[in-house]
Amino acid sequence: MRTLAAAPSASAQSDAGGHWRESAEAVALPVLALAGALLAFGVFVWLSGRDPVEAWVLLFKGAFGDSFSWQNTLQRAAPLMLTALAVALPAQAGLTVIGGEGALVLGALACAALPMLVPSLAGWPGAALMLLAGALAGAGWVALAGWLRQARGVNETISSLLLGYLAIALFKHVVEGPLRDPASLNKPSTPPVAESLRIGGLPWDGAVTDVHWGLAWGVLLCLVAGVWLTFTASGFALRVVGGNVRAARLVGLPTLGLVLAGCALGGAAAGLAGAIEVLAVHTSANAALIAGLGYTGILVSFVARHNPWAIPPVAILFGGFGAAGSLLQRRLDLPDASVLVLQGFAFVLILAAEAGRGRLFGGSGGGR
Amino acid sequence: MRAFPPNPNRRDWLRTVGATGAGLATAGLPGLVLAQKPMTLGFIYVGPKDDFGYNQAHAEAVAVVKKMAGIKVVEEENVPETNAVQKTMQGMVSQDGATLLFPTSFGYFDPHMLAVAAKNPDVRFAHCGGLWSEGKHPKNTGSFFGYIDEAQYLNGVVAGHMTKSKKLGFIAAKPIPQVLRNINAFTMGARSVDPTITTQVIFTGDWSMPVKEAEATNSLADQGVDVFTMHVDGPKVIVETAAKRGKFVCGYHASQARLAPNAYLTGAEWNWVTAYTQIIEAAKTGKPHPNFVRGGLKDGFVKTSPYGAMVPEGARKAADGVKAAMVAGKFDIFKGELKDNTGKVVIPKGKVCKQTDVELESMNYLIDGVIGKV
Numbered sequence: 001m002r003t004l005a006a007a008p009s010a011s012a013q014s015d016a017g018g019h020w021r022e023s024a025e026a027v028a029l030p031v032l033a034l035a036g037a038l039l040a041f042g043v044f045v046w047l048s049g050r051d052p053v054e055a056w057v058l059l060f061k062g063a064f065g066d067s068f069s070w071q072n073t074l075q076r077a078a079p080l081m082l083t084a085l086a087v088a089l090p091a092q093a094g095l096t097v098i099g100g101e102g103a104l105v106l107g108a109l110a111c112a113a114l115p116m117l118v119p120s121l122a123g124w125p126g127a128a129l130m131l132l133a134g135a136l137a138g139a140g141w142v143a144l145a146g147w148l149r150q151a152r153g154v155n156e157t158i159s160s161l162l163l164g165y166l167a168i169a170l171f172k173h174v175v176e177g178p179l180r181d182p183a184s185l186n187k188p189s190t191p192p193v194a195e196s197l198r199i200g201g202l203p204w205d206g207a208v209t210d211v212h213w214g215l216a217w218g219v220l221l222c223l224v225a226g227v228w229l230t231f232t233a234s235g236f237a238l239r240v241v242g243g244n245v246r247a248a249r250l251v252g253l254p255t256l257g258l259v260l261a262g263c264a265l266g267g268a269a270a271g272l273a274g275a276i277e278v279l280a281v282h283t284s285a286n287a288a289l290i291a292g293l294g295y296t297g298i299l300v301s302f303v304a305r306h307n308p309w310a311i312p313p314v315a316i317l318f319g320g321f322g323a324a325g326s327l328l329q330r331r332l333d334l335p336d337a338s339v340l341v342l343q344g345f346a347f348v349l350i351l352a353a354e355a356g357r358g359r360l361f362g363g364s365g366g367g368r
Numbered sequence: 369m370r371a372f373p374p375n376p377n378r379r380d381w382l383r384t385v386g387a388t389g390a391g392l393a394t395a396g397l398p399g400l401v402l403a404q405k406p407m408t409l410g411f412i413y414v415g416p417k418d419d420f421g422y423n424q425a426h427a428e429a430v431a432v433v434k435k436m437a438g439i440k441v442v443e444e445e446n447v448p449e450t451n452a453v454q455k456t457m458q459g460m461v462s463q464d465g466a467t468l469l470f471p472t473s474f475g476y477f478d479p480h481m482l483a484v485a486a487k488n489p490d491v492r493f494a495h496c497g498g499l500w501s502e503g504k505h506p507k508n509t510g511s512f513f514g515y516i517d518e519a520q521y522l523n524g525v526v527a528g529h530m531t532k533s534k535k536l537g538f539i540a541a542k543p544i545p546q547v548l549r550n551i552n553a554f555t556m557g558a559r560s561v562d563p564t565i566t567t568q569v570i571f572t573g574d575w576s577m578p579v580k581e582a583e584a585t586n587s588l589a590d591q592g593v594d595v596f597t598m599h600v601d602g603p604k605v606i607v608e609t610a611a612k613r614g615k616f617v618c619g620y621h622a623s624q625a626r627l628a629p630n631a632y633l634t635g636a637e638w639n640w641v642t643a644y645t646q647i648i649e650a651a652k653t654g655k656p657h658p659n660f661v662r663g664g665l666k667d668g669f670v671k672t673s674p675y676g677a678m679v680p681e682g683a684r685k686a687a688d689g690v691k692a693a694m695v696a697g698k699f700d701i702f703k704g705e706l707k708d709n710t711g712k713v714v715i716p717k718g719k720v721c722k723q724t725d726v727e728l729e730s731m732n733y734l735i736d737g738v739i740g741k742v
């Protein structure tokens with residue numbers, strides 16, 4: 001597991017040039033990989049009998065071409081930042097958790113259920129409590145996978161995945177059963193949350209955009225997570241656990257507590273994403289929430305190398321793929337799967353580009 | 369959102385220049401070639417266009433629409449029922465200039481389509497699923513739907529003739545009114561042939577669950593079921609699995625005959641082009657947007673797949689007879705006295721529910737003869 005702990009390893013050449021090289025590489029490698037992916041995608045488009053240049057132009061226009069495209073991209077990126085944190089934070093403690101989807105749907109469920117239990121909720125304090133309920137539900141769910149691993153030796157990758165399926169089954173059972181709004185005949189949902197509890201769009205240039213406040217939450221939490229991991233003792237302790245559990249125990253770190261904290265905070269982020277989806281987009285909990293945002297978060301986190309500071313730009317890239325795919329389909333009649341082809345090229349190349357670390361810009365080579 | 373005008377792209381530019389050229393060239397023939405801008409329509413699917421099911425039924429009708437004069441179509445598939453579909457709708461309006469949108473999945477309606485419709489009062493929205501209600505939803509939105517339970521009844525009649533074990537299987541996504549209505553109609557069709565026939569139903573829990581659908585098919589086949597039908601988004605897996613087990617199958621949404629020609633008896637298909645045409649014509653001629661569009665076999669909103677070669681003359685005749693009565697408006701599926709499978713009377717004696725009866729749209733029971741629980 002390559003984590004933030006990566007930085008000190010280049011200390012052999014810890015002169016100013018080494019630092020420069022490292023930062024330049026951190027940007028140049030993914031950019032080169034992305035360029036390679038676009039090139040490969042162009043060949044794919046050309047082979048399917050369409051103009052690759054037009055496809056590239058549309059990709060850019062669809063993702064970042066104008067204000068509409070930017071809003072489209074950012075709106076798609078917002079939940080991914082939070083679901084990526086659900087992978088990145090446990091990863092700091094050395095755990096590969098892939099159950100963000102389960103934490104997201106349970107967060108949504110807790111958020112939608114709260115006003116049914118406490119009908120007096122209203123305004124921003126009510127919304128804040130609902131977000132908190134969502135975060136707690138997600139935190140508990142992922143912490144369970146962490147506890148199973150620490151206390152019972154259960155592989156957390158498998159258990160978090162299976163807990164995710166359980167969460168989805170539980171979600172459907174509750175939404176289609178006890179908490180179902182009788183008025184939702186053919187689309188079983190919880191009752192819609194009151195107008196005053198909903199989350200609106202971010203203001204920009206004097207107008208309200210389509211990008212909801214979830215984006216601000218995502219960016220903020222990624223920044224906070226990065227600061228915590230880099231500049232605080234507890235954040236460092238978490239990374240020590242991830243680097244070597246035995247060493248951590250030897251120096252007396254509370255490994256169980258740290259692992260649980262990493263998992264719980266990650267789960268809280270995904271649960272918050274679910275709650276925000278309810279309050280900002282769906283207005284009730286229903287099966288449409290199970291849209292794979294938790295799974296896409298896994299990819300975002302891996303491409304960002306589990307670095308919380310890298311998550312927002314990577315999530316925006318993913319959001320851009322989604323937004324651009326929409327335009328590609330409509331203009332070029334390309335099947336939806338073609339965007340998956342581009343994403344596939346991009347991931348494989350970005351991950352493969354890691355091999356070039358330390359070799360670019362005349363480095364000594366094979367440093368990592 | 370309309371503040372962002374669609375950027376003129378190369379195609380639009382070529383089209384404009386081309387049209388201007390054509391206009392100049394034929395300037396001597398006034399009114400003959402008016403470079404009329406085609407009307408742009410947007411179609412949005414929740415799954416792949418070639419799913420042998422719900423989405424394909426729409427895509428097949430869109431293929432017909434594409435051939436109409438003065439129409440330009442933009443399409444997007446695999447659009448989830450999240451704010452992604454709001455962006456797709458707005459993109460079709462702002463980037464492609466669409467003036468009439470067909471968001472075809474049930475879950476697109478609330479809150480997504482309503483949200484985009486409120487921002488674009490000049491654009492018409494035609495949703496598939498029958499949710500629009502007068503006074504509650506804006507006039508530039510509407511929904512269309514079909515009484516496909518009629519075709520499922522006919523499926524049942526054919527299945528009733530073909531079954532030897534007297535056990536039929538129905539694999540369904542969720543116990544919601546639309547689905548229950550199909551299960552009940554199918555069972556009544558079969559029991560009109562032989563009242564000892566039962567339908568065993570399995571709910572998979574969601575619209576597209578290929579693994580569970582295959583498991584359900586195998587499990588029912590093991591229990592002696594010999595004719596299958598379904599209500600899931602893509603019936604492909606069920607049709608192929610049933611055929612592999614040597615069982616018969618009645619299709620749903622679109623025709624799956626191609627997947628299993630030796631097992632496919634008939635099927636209940638949508639014929640969306642009828643609804644599309646009504647709505648498009650109204651938009652073209654500037655008439656008010658048809659908000660509430662419904663129809664059954666009689667109106668050409670649904671159709672049946674051609675019979676498979678193995679369906680005997682007697683079965684064809686019986687089904688054709690009922691179909692003729694339905695088309696003539698002389699056949700009602702749901703009429704009293706009707707009991708559910710717990711023995712409770714759900715439609716009292718003497719009462720007849722017409723297809724248009726809204727009471728049927730909140731159906732929450734399985735009738736006598738169905739093995740299963742809501």
